[in-house]
Amino acid sequence: MTETNGGTTETRHIGILLFDGMEELDAVGPWEVFAWWTRHFPEDGYVVTTFSHDGAAVNCEKGLVVEAHHSTATVPELEVLLHPGGDGTQRLSTAEEHLRWLREQRERVSLLTSVCTGSLVLAASGLLRGRAATSNRSALERLGNLDRSIAVHGGVPYVDDGDVVTSAGIAAGIEMALHLVGRLASVERAHQVREGIEYAPNSAG
């Protein structure tokens, strides 16, 4: 937390939304990428935090319980917002208060990102109108049905449409987060993080 007073450098915040029914790795994969990056390279000026609407711990889809660092009321002004997926997105996709909050955030954040079925909630909020996007491979049709104006892409780990970046299912969020490190810092930095977390998987299983 290197906020300077009167200097030109201000800490920039990446926020990961947590919610009940969130898929565990959707959030913790990108968390690891961003946290590894920002802890090892604080000079890049970013920090990552988590928050839930009410600031309480969340019960994830597969049963893990993760605490939130903030509520939406206390989370710092974000440059990057990441919306995970999971079964809980079914509820969020019709939760007017959540969709309204997302549209408000869209006006404030430079980069709106989602993992897995998180893109269904972005679509339900109208924020993917006319944009290119992806989702969990089992949710691509649903994504198109939510908003016919979306250019739905399958078979890719993520779709970078400028100020909106959406990823495919679950583990693809790690790949997307590494890509975002490349955008926010440098390709060299993304490579360092990839090496640091030893994310260079072969098909060994």
Next chain:
Amino acid sequence: MTETNGGTTETRHIGILLFDGMEELDAVGPWEVFAWWTRHFPEDGYVVTTFSHDGAAVNCEKGLVVEAHHSTATVPELEVLLHPGGDGTQRLSTAEEHLRWLREQRERVSLLTSVCTGSLVLAASGLLRGRAATSNRSALERLGNLDRSIAVHGGVPYVDDGDVVTSAGIAAGIEMALHLVGRLASVERAHQVREGIEYAPNSAG
């Protein structure tokens, strides 16, 4: 939780140890693999759970707080024990009570596994004597220094030495967990889980 009474099928438990200073993805990567598998294929007879020594939530190395489902006193008898890594392993490597507990577990579990620097704790407990093992790439020398009888392997995502399987750093735990699904169920099942969590990463970042 399909424990049957008097039948031949009993639920087999995979336990992930949580501790302060644990690296987030070391635990949550394998958690996602095992949870996705066991929730989608309960007929395979496995469940996965987490536990900490006292049952309390743990403060991970990068700042995430994760709750435990059990304490060591309440966790079910395990078939598979997974020991994550992280800075907290420095403390655990000299914590006699923890090392004694590990040696006791070794007598009870069929499969002892670790991610990242978790193998340093296994080595400190004497359980890697004369065995093949790996660790975070930055900890390979430390692993060998802890016990000269260990055959240390670098440059591989994991080392399967039968009843002891150790993985390389952080994200390599996902690869190891997929391999373990292959051993505990079938290679076809491991493939299904890999597809399901969309873990088929290319170097796109």
